[in-house]
Amino acid sequence: xxxxxxxxxxxxxxxxxxxxxxxxxxxxxxxxxxxxxxxxxxxxxxxxxxxxxxxxxxxxxxxxxxxxxxxxxxxxxxxxxxxxxxxxxxxxxxxxxxxxxxxxxxxxxxxxxxxxxxxxxxxxxxxxxxxxxxxxxxxxxxxxxxxxxxxxxxxxxxxxxxxxxxxxxxxxxxxxxxxxxxxxxxxxxxxxxxxxxxxxxxxxxxxxxxxxxxxxxxxxxxxxxxxxxxxxxxxxxxxxxxxxxxxxxxxxxxxxxxxxxxxxxxxxxxxxxxxxxxxxxxxxxxxxxxxxxxxxxxxxxxxxxxxxxxxxxxxxxxxxxxxxxxxxxxxxxxxxxxxxxxxxxxxxxxx
Numbered sequence: 194x195x196x197x198x199x200x201x202x203x204x205x206x207x208x209x210x211x212x213x214x215x216x217x218x219x220x221x222x223x224x225x226x227x228x229x230x231x232x233x234x235x236x237x238x239x240x241x242x243x244x245x246x247x248x249x250x251x252x253x254x255x256x257x258x259x260x261x262x263x264x265x266x267x268x269x270x271x272x273x274x275x276x277x278x279x280x281x282x283x284x285x286x287x288x289x290x291x292x293x294x295x296x297x298x299x300x301x302x303x304x305x306x307x308x309x310x311x312x313x314x315x316x317x318x319x320x321x322x323x324x325x326x327x328x329x330x331x332x333x334x335x336x337x338x339x340x341x342x343x344x345x346x347x348x349x350x351x352x353x354x355x356x357x358x359x360x361x362x363x364x365x366x367x368x369x370x371x372x373x374x375x376x377x378x379x380x381x382x383x384x385x386x387x388x389x390x391x392x393x394x395x396x397x398x399x400x401x402x403x404x405x406x407x408x409x410x411x412x413x414x415x416x417x418x419x420x421x422x423x424x425x426x427x428x429x430x431x432x433x434x435x436x437x438x439x440x441x442x443x444x445x446x447x448x449x450x451x452x453x454x455x456x457x458x459x460x461x462x463x464x465x466x467x468x469x470x471x472x473x474x475x476x477x478x479x480x481x482x483x484x485x486x487x488x489x490x491x492x493x494x495x496x497x498x499x500x501x502x503x504x505x506x507x508x509x510x511x512x513x514x515x516x517x518x519x520x521x522x523x524x525x526x527x528x529x530x531x532x533x534x535x536x537x538x539x540x541x542x543x544x
Contacts, residue, residue: 200256202472203492206264209300209473210271213293217278217286224282224289227296232508239467239506247466247496257492261475264304265319268326271297272425276410276418291421295428298327302433303477307491309333321399325406327429330399331374339373341487345446345461346454351434355443355528358517359435366434371396432511439463439503439510440480443528459485459497460535466496467506478507501531 212227219226275294282290301323308320317333324330336351343349350369353362375396379389387393403426410422444461446454459481465471471478476491481500483489503510504523513520 200260200492203257203260203475205469205472206260206300206304206475207267209297210264210267213271213290213297214274216293217274217290220286221283222285222289224286224293227293228289231296232512235470235473236506236509238469239509242468245466245468245471245496247498255490255492258490261304261307261491262316262319264301265323268297268301268304268323272326272406272422273413275425276414276421279414279417279421287421291424292428294421294425296432298425298429299432300474301326302329302332302429303474305333306336306477307475309337310487312488321402325399325402326426327433328403328407328423328426329370329430329433330402331371331396332430332433334374334377334395335370337487338377341457341484344457344484345441345444346448349441351437352441353438353443355525356521359438359514359520360517362438363431363434366437367430435511435514436477436507438514439507442524444501444531457484459499460501460531462500463503464496464500465503465506465510470506470508474507478503499535501527 208230209227212230216224216226272294275290279287279290305320305323308316308323311317311320320333321330324332340349340351343352345352350366350373353359357365375389375394378394378396382389382391382394385393390397392398407419407422410418414421440463441461442463444463446457446461448454462481462484464481465478467478476494477483479494479496481497482494483491485497486494504527505513513523
């Protein structure tokens with residue numbers, strides 16, 4: 194069993210809102226402090242420090258939960274500061290600060306994803322509030338009830354097909370996630386003998402939460418504040434979708450003659466165990482283990498032997514995904530080897 198990490202390592206995740214706040218106070222080129230940290234320094238740190246050993250189970254750390262919950266007020270405060278200051282930004286600062294706010298919102302979805310898998314009503318409420326920052330409240334509904342059921346099948350909008358560029362996947366995922374959430378909620382309400390458009394539909398509730406934040410941004414800083422909120426939200430959920438693109442790219446579950454799919458296994462999720470980026474992203478990169486044990490807290494996630502491993506951590510893979518020819522060149526040989534290995538293992542098991 195891996196040595197249990199001290200909870201304090203997950204405090205690194207707070208660097209996202211804190212560096213955004215620092216960039217807004219510094220101004221000028223300093224407004225790009227967070228993007229430089231996330232997409233330059235973190236990949237270098239992952240290369241220098243390396244990966245954790247590939248071991249299946251770890252002891253969780255309950256103390257890490259308060260760090261996760263603490264991200265919620267930090268993210269909201271950072272967004273509020275950005276909206277209030279936006280009228281005074283130069284063009285350069287507008288780009289740097291809005292990009293930083295979007296990255297912070299994107300990592301907020303990571304925290305909301307973890308909170309949304311918990312049984313506590315309080316934690317699930319925090320998840321919903323945090324998702325309003327990125328205007329993506331319906332994500333929790335589709336992710337929990339749709340993605341975890343249909344991952345690596347044609348019915349999952351969050352699974353990227355082989356040869357599908359990220360930009361085409363983005364539209365598939367964004368529209369499909371909303372449709373899927375509505376379908377899930379309409380089905381739930383039907384069982385309660387209520388119409389799909391009833392106010393108890395969580396999609397409506399999340400739209401109301403998003404519109405409330407947008408209205409507050411407009412009341413505080415007019416059109417400029419509203420534009421900042423909208424742009425950083427789009428950046429935030431686009432980061433989520435590029436991560437979705439990475440996590441299941443090209444992986445498919447076999448469909449039997451009767452129409453049923455094979456059960457989900459660790460072979461249907463890409464993972465990576467780079468230490469620094471996993472601390473920063475609440476162990477999100479141990480994605481195969483999350484699909485095998487979705488209710489296990491992030492600090493207890495480990496590695497699954499069947500899971501194919503990414504060649505680099507998420508920050509580097511995100512940049513690769515934005516350049517489809519380079520992405521295909523890196524990923525397709527690994528995808529082919531993964532299925533060759535699976536075929537060999539299954540052949541040996543059959544004999």
